[in-house]
Amino acid sequence: MWRPSVAGPRGYRVVENADAxxxxxxxxxxxxxxxxxxxxxxxxxxxxxxxxxxxxxxPATLRPDEMGHFRPAESYPRIVPQADVLLITGTTLVNDSLPGLIACARPEARVVLVGPTVPMLPDAFLDRRGMILGTVRVADAEALHEVLAQGGSGYHFFGKYAPRIVLAQD
Incomplete structure (x- = not known):
């Protein structure tokens, strides 16, 4: 269940316990x-x-029933402009592919950058209309570290040790 929004930076709100x-x-x-x-x-x-x-x-990361939707990553200049909504994993921050992806998106497309790797220092992203940032707020760092050390994933820590939060435009 979503909690009420609180004021965020420059016309954005922080929505707690929400999914981007x-x-x-x-x-x-x-x-x-x-x-x-x-x-x-x-x-x-x-x-x-x-x-x-x-x-x-x-493509080995996709299930057989998802393969019909698969496009090679290098085809992004042809695929991204078709998006009304572009859902991007925060890993693109690490592998430096985010700027090229955003550059190909139509100006009116909603861009959702999501994952625990998404920084909640959002100034670099807030100038783009329609940007939604989804991440987590670490509530219990020690417990979260233990879950991760045991090979746990979001299913094991969301809502318990690291509730989801979303930064979205007002």
């Missing part, structure tokens, strides 16, 4: 492009029936 996918409000008639094999997003897109593509460097 839900805040993006993707409609069945829209095209989504997912950068990275982000399983929960792919499942949700199938559930709403939205046309979508998955840009991925390693």
């Amino acid at each position: 996918f839900d805040i993006a409000r993707i409609r069945p008639d829209e095209t989504a492009v997912v950068v990275g094999a982000f399983g929960p997003f792919l499942k949700a897109l199938r559930g709403i029936g939205a046309r979508h593509f998955v840009l991925e460097k390693d």
